Amino acid sequence: MKILRFLFVIFIFYFLFFISSKEINAQQVSLSLSPPLIETVIKPGKSILVAYTLVNYADPVILSTKVLPFEPKNNFGQIKIKEEFDGPIRFSLDNADFNLGQEFFLKTNDRQQLLLRIRVPEGAPEGDYYYTLLAETQPPTAQAEKTTSFAKATIGSNILITVTESGKVEIKPKIVLFEVLPRYRFSFFGKKINFFDSTDLIPLVLVVENKGKNLIKPEGQIILKGNFGEKAKFDIVPQNILFQSQRLITATPSAEIDCSTLSKIKACQSPISLIMSGFFLGFYRLSTSLIFGENSPQISASTSFFAFPLKIFVGLVIVLAIAVIIIKRFTAEE
Amino acid sequence: MSSKAISLLIIVFLFLLLFVIRSVFAVNMESPLFKIQYGEIGIAGGNKTSDNYNLSDTVGQTAAGQFNSTGYIVKAGFQYLHSIIPFRFSISNTNINFGTLIANTPQTATTVLTVSFGAAGQYQVTVIEEGKLRTLNEANNIPDTQCDGGANTCSESLAKPWTSSSGYGFGYNMSGNDVPTDFVDSTYFRPFPDRTENESPAVVMSSTNVGKNRQATMTFKVNISPIQPAGKYQTIINFVATPSF
Numbered sequence: 001m002k003i004l005r006f007l008f009v010i011f012i013f014y015f016l017f018f019i020s021s022k023e024i025n026a027q028q029v030s031l032s033l034s035p036p037l038i039e040t041v042i043k044p045g046k047s048i049l050v051a052y053t054l055v056n057y058a059d060p061v062i063l064s065t066k067v068l069p070f071e072p073k074n075n076f077g078q079i080k081i082k083e084e085f086d087g088p089i090r091f092s093l094d095n096a097d098f099n100l101g102q103e104f105f106l107k108t109n110d111r112q113q114l115l116l117r118i119r120v121p122e123g124a125p126e127g128d129y130y131y132t133l134l135a136e137t138q139p140p141t142a143q144a145e146k147t148t149s150f151a152k153a154t155i156g157s158n159i160l161i162t163v164t165e166s167g168k169v170e171i172k173p174k175i176v177l178f179e180v181l182p183r184y185r186f187s188f189f190g191k192k193i194n195f196f197d198s199t200d201l202i203p204l205v206l207v208v209e210n211k212g213k214n215l216i217k218p219e220g221q222i223i224l225k226g227n228f229g230e231k232a233k234f235d236i237v238p239q240n241i242l243f244q245s246q247r248l249i250t251a252t253p254s255a256e257i258d259c260s261t262l263s264k265i266k267a268c269q270s271p272i273s274l275i276m277s278g279f280f281l282g283f284y285r286l287s288t289s290l291i292f293g294e295n296s297p298q299i300s301a302s303t304s305f306f307a308f309p310l311k312i313f314v315g316l317v318i319v320l321a322i323a324v325i326i327i328k329r330f331t332a333e334e
Numbered sequence: 335m336s337s338k339a340i341s342l343l344i345i346v347f348l349f350l351l352l353f354v355i356r357s358v359f360a361v362n363m364e365s366p367l368f369k370i371q372y373g374e375i376g377i378a379g380g381n382k383t384s385d386n387y388n389l390s391d392t393v394g395q396t397a398a399g400q401f402n403s404t405g406y407i408v409k410a411g412f413q414y415l416h417s418i419i420p421f422r423f424s425i426s427n428t429n430i431n432f433g434t435l436i437a438n439t440p441q442t443a444t445t446v447l448t449v450s451f452g453a454a455g456q457y458q459v460t461v462i463e464e465g466k467l468r469t470l471n472e473a474n475n476i477p478d479t480q481c482d483g484g485a486n487t488c489s490e491s492l493a494k495p496w497t498s499s500s501g502y503g504f505g506y507n508m509s510g511n512d513v514p515t516d517f518v519d520s521t522y523f524r525p526f527p528d529r530t531e532n533e534s535p536a537v538v539m540s541s542t543n544v545g546k547n548r549q550a551t552m553t554f555k556v557n558i559s560p561i562q563p564a565g566k567y568q569t570i571i572n573f574v575a576t577p578s579f
Contacts, residue, residue, distance in 0.1 A: 027428040034420035035410040036451075036577040046405040058424065077456045077578035078540060132576060139428070139570045147435055147467065147567040149554060151428040151445060155421070156576035167401040239456075240579050250542060271542070 029137055029153040030058035039215075039240070040118070041162045041169070044126075047119035049094060052157060054114055054135050056106040062138040064103045065114060067091040070132050070158065075207055075246040076271055077239065079158070081132055088124040089131065089161055092117045103138060118161065126164050128214050128243045132156040160240060162214050171296045172212035176246060178288060178301035180204050181272065194305035198312070202276040202305065206249045206288060210241040217241070220290040222251050222274055227282040234274055236290065249273055249290075280307030421457065423575035424448040430571070432556050438499045440557040447539060449512075449548045449575060456542045456578030460535035463526035464572055467504050467556065469565040476558060476567055478525030479503030490536050493522035502559045504569075510550035512541040523555060526571065535574065542578075 032055045040048060054063070069087055073080040091100060094115035098104045106112055116133060136154040162169060181203040182194035196202060210216050217238045224232040234251040241247040251274040287302040401407050426446035435441055449457055468475035480503060481488035481496040488494035488505070493516040496505060505523040508514065514537065516522065527533035539550050 028424070028426055029428055030422065030424035030448075032420040032422035036421040037410070037412055037579060039409040041401060041407045043401075043405040048406050048408055050408065050410070053420070055420070057422070072579075076540075077542065078458050078537060079576060079579065080534065081574065081576070130579070134574070136572075137428075145566070147432045147441075147556065149430040149432075149443075149463075149467070150568070150570050151425050151430060152464075152570050152572045153423060153425050153428070154572060154574040155423045156574060157421070158576065158579045160579060242579065 028058040029061060029151070031056060031061075031063075031135060031137075031153060031155045033133070033135055033155045033157050035157065037158050037160070039160045039162075041164060041167065042118075042120050043165060043167075044120050044124045044163060045122040047117055050116045050118065050159075052114040052116060052133065053111055054106070054155075055111040056108060058108065060105065060107050062103050062105055063112075063135055064138065065093065065100050065133065065135050067100060067116075067131050067133050067159070070130050072242050072245045072247075075248050077247060079132070081134075081156070087129045087131075088121055089129050089163075090117075090119040090121060091131070091133075092119075118159070120161070120163055124163050126213075127162075129161045129163065130242060131159045131161070133159060160215055160242075164214075169214035170212035171214070171216050171292045172210065173216055173218070173241070173290065173292055173297070173299055174209045174211055175206070175288070175290070175299055175301040176209045177205055177207035178286075178303055180286065180303055180305050181270065182305060194303070196280060196305055196307045198280050198307050198309040200280075200307070202280065202307075203270075203272040204274040204276065204286060204303075205271075206251070206273040206301075207246050208241055208249050208290065209246045210243055213243050215240045215242050216292045216296075218249055218290040218292055220288060222286060222288045224276060225285045225287070226280075227284070232276070232278075234276075236288070281309065282307065420451075421575075421577045422448075422450040423459070423573075424450075425573060430554050432554070435556060435558050435562075435567075437558050437560040437562065440499065440555055442553050442555045444551050444553050446510075447550050447552060447573065449539060450546050451577065457540065457575065458537050458578070459539035459573055459575045461506075461526060461538050461552075461574075462529050462533070462535040462572050464570040465530045466528060467567040467569045469563075469567055474563045474565055474567075476556060476562065477503045478528065479505035479523060479555070479557075480525070481505070481523055488522075488524050490525055490527045490533060491516075493517045493524045495521045496523040496555065497521050499557065500559075502557050502562075504554075504556050506538075506555065507553040508538050508550055509553070511548040512539045513550050514538065520553065529572075535572075538573075 034053050038050055042048060068081050068085060070079040070081045072078070093099045094117050104112065114133070114135075134154050134156045137152055139150040139152045180194050182196055183200055184195040186193045186195065204222065206222070208218055217240050218236050219238050220236045222234045222236065237250045237252065239247060239249065248271055283304065283306055285302060285304045287300065289298055289300040291298050424447070426448070428445070430443045430445055432441040432443055447459060449459060451457060466475040466478065479488065479496060479501065481494040482498045482501050486494040488496065493507070493514070503525065505525045507520055507523050508517045509520060524536065527536050538552065539548070541548065
């Protein structure tokens with residue numbers, strides 16, 4: 001009987017300890033926001049409604065939303081979100097229970113539709129305006145018992161707005177760089193000669209500048225031609241180039257190469273548009289032609305390189321040298 | 335030269351040749367007369383054309399009729415990226431607790447950042463502190479680290495070794511997928527950019543090819559000097575994950 005009473009007390013103690021325990025577990029945040037990108041061409045005086053879906057996959061969380069302008073940070077597609085709102089575009093939420101800047105609660109695995117109203121006032125200047133819709137968690141305001149950093153998670157979705165009265169946009173592209181990154185580069189009578197080993201990966205960089213007032217999206221191919229008439233084609237990935245900016249253009253199949261596991265390869269150590277692989281021999285010419293939609297100007301560029309099996313040649317010389325030494329030794333013994 | 339010597343020469347030649355020649359990667363090449371199709375030995379071999387890339391042709395000044403009638407055209411998502419899995423960002427632990435700080439004894443804590451995007455797509459994760467680690471009454475703060483100082487002075491954009499127990503401050507290290515290359519190993523740290531000092535957020539993860547579940551570990555480090563006033567220090571670290579455009 002005493003044992004039973006003892007076990008009962010232990011059980012109650014154990015139960016109450018875990019119920020009343022104030023142990024703080026790691027707070028997890030996991031959010032998704034879709035669609036990740038909105039592109040719109042819109043007349044002054046018009047408004048559109050875009051439905052976003054915000055999903056909370058982790059612990060319950062208090063969130064709020066805001067819209068801030070952004071600008072391209074570099075030519076790799078990264079952005080810099082500005083601290084303050086500017087521009088003529090007006091944003092609001094059509095949700096019944098909260099608006100931009102107001103907090104709302106999202107349970108685990110719950111989703112919230114955000115009805116973003118984008119309004120272009122009459123008289124808004126024609127041009128491009130770039131914004132990011134941000135959904136951010138609210139970090140705890142209570143005092144921690146120890147020295148602590150609270151992480152605040154913010155997830156964004158970009159909005160590219162072209163304001164035009166007529167529907168026409170300005171397309172002024174320019175190829176500013178179309179070059180291979182060679183293993184060796186020589187200058188011969190003022191002309192650069194690119195040189196690779198036959199087994200090298202061939203990294204190519206294509207940078208396009210948008211000198212117009214509206215974003216552009218290149219389409220086209222990069223074509224590799226060999227000296228025996230052989231040809232390989234790589235499609236350009238149609239990524240946006242914002243107005244008055246440059247962007248490194250990528251092409252398939254490089255988009256499928258994961259350089260995080262190939263960081264020791266020289267071709268993966270700097271941003272590139274395309275990596276070509278194969279056994280190259282002789283002279284090769286690379287060219288590209290880009291268009292930017294119907295009736296747009298076509299721009300093109302080309303470059304070239306030589307490839308020879310230097311490594312194999314050196315290997316053969318070493319092999320022959322070793323073989324000759326061995327044979328001489330054997331014949332001397334005979 | 336005897337037949338024995340010639341045989342030996344051939345054997346040695348073939349044997350060493352196998353060691354010299356390494357496997358090569360392949361690109362399909364063709365002309366009007368022939369097509370050389372290499373096997374998919376390497377990282378980019380074979381045809382990579384996909385139906386995805388031919389599905390939509392909405393670029394440029396199309397749909398003029400639609401624009402004239404409605405006054406707008408809206409396109410959602412990436413033309414080259416057809417995925418039903420949305421852009422997703424996770425932080426494994428939002429309460430980064432350093433416990434009780436002891437002078438000249440560095441304390442560390444970690445959190446894991448995860449980014450997913452159903453198919454290939456570009457993204458970035460930036461970080462900024464909303465002020466220094468400071469007491470609630472804001473009387474005292476722990477400065478941002480300068481790492482080991484001298485030649486090893488780090489900055490918001492350049493990680494340097496921080497191994498000295500007399501190097502005081504607050505900073506972070508990154509390891510894992512898509513992190514900046516200046517985080518050479520676990521001893522390399524940067525200070526956080528400080529919003530109250532009008533500094534720009536630092537990119538801590540980015541890729542032109544995100545895929546699914548790209549993970550990076552951020553290691554926070556604090557080291558205080560013997561004259562650091564006692565107290566509970568707090569700050570907010572703001573992570574912003576955005577897809578590209």
